Amino acid sequence: MRPVSRAARPPAHGDDVAIRVRGVRKAFGSNVVLDGVDLDVYDGEALIILGGSGSGKSTLLRVMLGLERPDEGSVHVRGVDILNADQDDLRAVRERIGVAFQAGALFGSMTVSENLDLPLREFTDLPPSTRSIVTRIKLSLVGLGGAENLQPSELSGGMKKRAALARAMALDPELLFCDEPSAGLDPVTAAGLDRLLIRLKEVFGVTLVVVTHELYSAFAIGDRMALLHRGEIRALGAPDELRRSEDPVVRRFLEREADAEDESKVTFAELERAGSGHAE
Amino acid sequence: MPVMRSAGGTVSEALAEVGSLARLAGAAGRRVGSSLLRREPMRFGLALHQMREAGNRSLPLVGLILLLVGMILALQSAYQLRRFGALELVADLVAISVTRELAPLLTAIVVAGRVGSAIAAELGTMRVNEEVDALVVMGIDPVSFLVVPRLIGLMVALPCLTVLADVLGIVGGLLVSAFVFDLSPLVYLRASLDALVLEDVWGGLLKALMFAMVLGLVGCERGFSVRGGPEEVGRATTSAVVVSIVLVIVVDLAMTAILYAR
Numbered sequence A: 001m002r003p004v005s006r007a008a009r010p011p012a013h014g015d016d017v018a019i020r021v022r023g024v025r026k027a028f029g030s031n032v033v034l035d036g037v038d039l040d041v042y043d044g045e046a047l048i049i050l051g052g053s054g055s056g057k058s059t060l061l062r063v064m065l066g067l068e069r070p071d072e073g074s075v076h077v078r079g080v081d082i083l084n085a086d087q088d089d090l091r092a093v094r095e096r097i098g099v100a101f102q103a104g105a106l107f108g109s110m111t112v113s114e115n116l117d118l119p120l121r122e123f124t125d126l127p128p129s130t131r132s133i134v135t136r137i138k139l140s141l142v143g144l145g146g147a148e149n150l151q152p153s154e155l156s157g158g159m160k161k162r163a164a165l166a167r168a169m170a171l172d173p174e175l176l177f178c179d180e181p182s183a184g185l186d187p188v189t190a191a192g193l194d195r196l197l198i199r200l201k202e203v204f205g206v207t208l209v210v211v212t213h214e215l216y217s218a219f220a221i222g223d224r225m226a227l228l229h230r231g232e233i234r235a236l237g238a239p240d241e242l243r244r245s246e247d248p249v250v251r252r253f254l255e256r257e258a259d260a261e262d263e264s265k266v267t268f269a270e271l272e273r274a275g276s277g278h279a280e
Numbered sequence B: 001m002p003v004m005r006s007a008g009g010t011v012s013e014a015l016a017e018v019g020s021l022a023r024l025a026g027a028a029g030r031r032v033g034s035s036l037l038r039r040e041p042m043r044f045g046l047a048l049h050q051m052r053e054a055g056n057r058s059l060p061l062v063g064l065i066l067l068l069v070g071m072i073l074a075l076q077s078a079y080q081l082r083r084f085g086a087l088e089l090v091a092d093l094v095a096i097s098v099t100r101e102l103a104p105l106l107t108a109i110v111v112a113g114r115v116g117s118a119i120a121a122e123l124g125t126m127r128v129n130e131e132v133d134a135l136v137v138m139g140i141d142p143v144s145f146l147v148v149p150r151l152i153g154l155m156v157a158l159p160c161l162t163v164l165a166d167v168l169g170i171v172g173g174l175l176v177s178a179f180v181f182d183l184s185p186l187v188y189l190r191a192s193l194d195a196l197v198l199e200d201v202w203g204g205l206l207k208a209l210m211f212a213m214v215l216g217l218v219g220c221e222r223g224f225s226v227r228g229g230p231e232e233v234g235r236a237t238t239s240a241v242v243v244s245i246v247l248v249i250v251v252d253l254a255m256t257a258i259l260y261a262r
Helices: A057-064 A087-094 A112-123 A128-141 A157-168 A187-204 A215-221 A239-244 A248-254 A268-279 B002-036 B044-084 B089-128 B131-138 B142-179 B185-195 B198-224 B230-260
Strands: A017-028 A031-042 A046-051 A072-077 A097-100 A175-179 A207-212 A224-229 A232-237
Touching: A017 A057, A031 A057, A031 A207, A031 A232, A046 A057, A046 A187, A046 A215, A057 A072, A057 A175, A057 A207, A097 A157, A097 B131, A112 A128, A112 A157, A112 B131, A128 A157, A157 A175, A157 A187, A175 A187, A187 A207, A187 A215, A207 A215, A224 A239, A224 A248, A232 A239, A232 A248, A239 A248, B002 B142, B002 B198, B044 B089, B044 B142, B089 B131, B089 B142, B089 B185, B089 B198, B089 B230, B131 B142, B142 B185, B142 B198, B198 B230
Parallel strands: A046 A207, A046 A224, A097 A175, A175 A207
Antiparallel strands: A017 A031, A017 A072, A224 A232
16 A cells, blocks of 8 residues: 555544454455455545546445455444444444445335335334435435436436435435446536535535545545555545655556546546535 | 266256255245244235235236146046046046146246246346345345245245136136036036045145245345346346246155155
8 A cells, every 4th residue: 555645634524433444355266356455434524435447446345335245354334343243233333324336226116215215114213204204305405306206217327326325315324335426427417416425425424435436526525535456555645645646556547547448538637627626 | 077077066056056045045034033023024015015926927827827737637538538437537637636736836837937037037136236235235134125025925825826726727627528528517526526635735735835935035046146247137037947947846746755655
């Protein structure tokens, strides 16, 4: 790991560690996807996990969520060792996190409002009328008011991601994980989702962990960024620190040379603008 | 030797499949136990939905097939029995064959094609779309939420379909006997009822219950086993039907031996 700055901290949110990842190694057969990853996520920050295709960022997210068991290492979420926790502790942790998956992962057999209602029904004693109000509020929050009775198949890609965000926020989580929130969306819709994530963080004080390879979104949302390269954290720091990094791997990634897939995306000059836009 | 290696590989895969089914059955059994002890919610609504799905999907086809099979059985047996002057035994033969064997077996095979495959496709698609992962991170147990209601739905629907299949199989035999061989319907019905003992019907229903467990477990296990993209869903669906039918026949043989071989 080559941290840009080990002292990098989220601005003005305190030092409480929400998630602590230590020495995580994960291989699929002979393919080592994560190789000794150490990472802390602090309360109230927006941490972006950046990386090209196959860099291990989605696997790292799955390990942090307890969906993938690493070969070595530990993951503590709110102090609970999620790899060795019993079912009750794990359930308690999971009630405090929300996850918006890449394609939404909305339940196809349920309407949008039923999708949001599910976690409320499972984890609260709220009566149906109150749950219905909460559902409508959450949908309005993500700009999907009026979409309650639509099926997921009737939603566009951007709407699916918004509905997934609303479901992830249903129980007012402390930690919100987003896997490629703006992937596959047009620039306007993607920018709208970026603004929505920033608003959720600011209004609800939620800690954000966002996995993405979209640099524009990453610089718009992130307080800190971790660049994964070949299973290791190559750089970790605030957006400005990454921009100033002399590490050739970081430079290549930011200049869109690291990954041919990214050639059609924004230029570094646009990143500068995105960063300044975020600060406004 | 390549043939031996191939056979060894097949046996090893079959054992792994049975092991995986046994683990899933154990997990589902524990969830049902927890629900009965009120540690977990009993999802009656989901189970009811699955019952309707399984019943509605299969009912017309099961009815038609058993009606036709009853007719075929009556035709085939009547040509032989008539030579010995024992035409009225057609009713006995059809009633016993249908209730003990054909109704539960054919119903299970139809349901394997209609419902078992649908379960594998549905759960496989949920895996590909990360819906199963979404349940896990929400803290909702996929076995309790997805497997148990489907098992309960099938374990109620399949015996009900089998009763209908029993009736329609006998009706098929009756139609052929009445219209082709001029046997009085009343005589046919009386002969059928005289031939049947309660054990025949219960035995058939017990088989249906076991077949339902096999179909539900195989469909769910195949669906959960999907890794990768949508093309894997197709493979899992086909595999669910093939494995279900083979296992249903194996279980049928075992249960026939236990219930009737004395």
